[in-house]
Amino acid sequence: MANNPIAIEKWDIWFQSWLETLSQIDQADQIPLELDQAYELSLRLTDDAEIQTLNAQYRQIDRPTDVLAFAALEVDSPQSEEMRSLPLYLGDIVISVDTAQRQAEQQGHEVTYELAWLAAHGLLHLLGWDHPDDDSLVRMLSQQETLLQVVGFATRTG
Incomplete structure (x- = not known):
């Protein structure tokens, strides 16, 4: 399938760092994270043909996209x-x-x-973040930028 230029171990470190960072944010409309809880998710790197099929099947948009997120939990799911x-x-x-x-x-x-940017975006969607309007998009993109900084990426300019 698709070539993965990022080692699995690096993905593990990134997602763990991101979840730790997000556990410190108190957002009423997102899934609350706790440091003592273990989390699991799947990440699939694929090609345009497969993601187009998924995009058509689940979003009724018959074209490739960059990232899809399929959340397993609702924001108010009791644990x-x-x-x-x-x-x-x-x-x-x-x-x-x-x-x-x-x-x-x-x-x-x-x-x-x-890839890191898209993975961070997908993770935020799994946790209940969304961007139906410009203000929420700005907040979400800012949070993505923070997550990338946490794992060592410099702030993008321009």
Whole structure:
């Protein structure tokens, strides 16, 4: 399938760092995270053909996209003590490496940065973040920028 220019171990470190960072944010309209809870999600790096199929099937948009997020939880999902002893499954993130490569070239940065950007965006969607209007989009993009800084990416300019 798609080539993964980022080692699995690096993805693990990034997602763990992002979840720790997000656990410190108190947002009423997002899934609350706790440091003592284990979390699980899936990340699939694919190509434009597969993501177009998924986009058509789940969003009725028959074209490729850069990232899709399929949340497993609702923001107000109660968690029992029994559930807290297991990793909490957040959902699935699917990224088209083809689209990420094109976007990275268009914006003049490395594909690694673009993949991390898209993964952070997908993670925020799994946690209940959304961007139905300009204000919420600005907040979400700002949070993505923070997450990338946490794992060592410099702030993008321009």
